[in-house]
Amino acid sequence: MQTTTISGLAQAAGVNVETIRFYQRRGLLIEPAKPLGGIRRYDEAEVARVLFIKAAQRIGFTLDEIAQLLQLDDGTRCSEARAIAEHKLADVRQRLQDLQRIETALAKLVDCCAASRGKVSCPLIAALQPASPAV
Amino acid sequence: MQTTTISGLAQAAGVNVETIRFYQRRGLLIEPAKPLGGIRRYDEAEVARVLFIKAAQRIGFTLDEIAQLLQLDDGTRCSEARAIAEHKLADVRQRLQDLQRIETALAKLVDCCAASRGKVSCPLIAALQPASPAV
DNA sequence: CTTGACTCCGTACTTGGGTACGGAATTTAT
DNA sequence: ATAAATTCCGTACCCAAGTACGGAGTCAAG
Numbered sequence: 001m002q003t004t005t006i007s008g009l010a011q012a013a014g015v016n017v018e019t020i021r022f023y024q025r026r027g028l029l030i031e032p033a034k035p036l037g038g039i040r041r042y043d044e045a046e047v048a049r050v051l052f053i054k055a056a057q058r059i060g061f062t063l064d065e066i067a068q069l070l071q072l073d074d075g076t077r078c079s080e081a082r083a084i085a086e087h088k089l090a091d092v093r094q095r096l097q098d099l100q101r102i103e104t105a106l107a108k109l110v111d112c113c114a115a116s117r118g119k120v121s122c123p124l125i126a127a128l129q130p131a132s133p134a135v
Numbered sequence: 136m137q138t139t140t141i142s143g144l145a146q147a148a149g150v151n152v153e154t155i156r157f158y159q160r161r162g163l164l165i166e167p168a169k170p171l172g173g174i175r176r177y178d179e180a181e182v183a184r185v186l187f188i189k190a191a192q193r194i195g196f197t198l199d200e201i202a203q204l205l206q207l208d209d210g211t212r213c214s215e216a217r218a219i220a221e222h223k224l225a226d227v228r229q230r231l232q233d234l235q236r237i238e239t240a241l242a243k244l245v246d247c248c249a250a251s252r253g254k255v256s257c258p259l260i261a262a263l264q265p266a267s268p269a270v
Numbered sequence: 271c272t273t274g275a276c277t278c279c280g281t282a283c284t285t286g287g288g289t290a291c292g293g294a295a296t297t298t299a300t
Numbered sequence: 301a302t303a304a305a306t307t308c309c310g311t312a313c314c315c316a317a318g319t320a321c322g323g324a325g326t327c328a329a330g
Binding site: 056072086089096098 | 194224230231235237242245
């Protein structure tokens with residue numbers, strides 16, 4: 001499958017055709033030039049791009065953020081790219097911390113739930129209390 | 136501040152009054168009984184609850200999921216709670232993995248961006264490629 | 271050369287998570 | 301006791317991220 005139509009792309013990436021078109025409108029995907037009143041063709045690079053978008057989304061990036069990330073891949077404007085990436089990285093690390101905190105809390109909950117069987121009132125809420133020192 | 140009104144609660148939790156009311160409608164917060172045609176009062180436990188909601192949200196839980204999590208804190212229906220918690224935990228661990236992957240990718244990007252200064256084309260997209268083996 | 275599938279494009283609808291608005295009632299300050 | 305601030309409540313609006321729809325054009329097969 002070297003080049004395909006929009007539905008092939010959508011299928012390969014596991015999304016809806018409409019989603020592809022939506023991403024094009026948003027500028028996340030570039031619409032390949034239309035060959036004179038006809039039908040556009042897409043290659044594997046586009047599939048990769050869509051998969052990237054989906055992966056980034058699962059992690060919690062917005063489409064706007066993802067657009068920025070995708071621009072980093074251009075190769076040009078390196079220092080600018082770097083600044084964005086650093087900002088994003090700080091962001092990601094914060095998320096990681098929060099997530100680790102909740103992971104611990106949930107794991108404890110499961111544990112104590114297994115052990116105590118009855119009077120639960122577990123560390124779930126407590127676990128997130130010390131999470132917001134400076135807003 | 137032992138008990139306060141809705142605006143006090145909102146302020147203490149760093150959210151909008153409307154947001155509190157929205158959460159009440161959603162069942163995330165319980166509206167304390169209204170004292171005869173009057174004004175409801177809230178205590179610190181409610182503040183904690185709102186902070187929890189916000190913390191959980193930052194991590195990527197939906198309000199529905201958070202509602203479930205909050206119910207786990209009730210102490211009753213332990214086995215049920217445990218099942219939900221375990222499911223959520225698997226979820227969280229998946230998110231953690233994804234997030235760690237992107238953290239690595241971003242860190243590399245920043246690195247190579249700092250080093251190569253010019254021809255970037257970094258590991259960002261590649262980093263998420265092997266992330267979806269089984270859909 | 272017509273039928274059926276697919277593409278293109280615009281517009282509209284949906285869901286999640288709120289925010290804003292407006293009128294009535296109640297509380298607080300003077 | 302009256303004005304200003306709050307609360308209560310319903311309804312309506314907003315943005316993000318899609319999904320659905322409908323008409324017109326195009327392409328591939330029989």
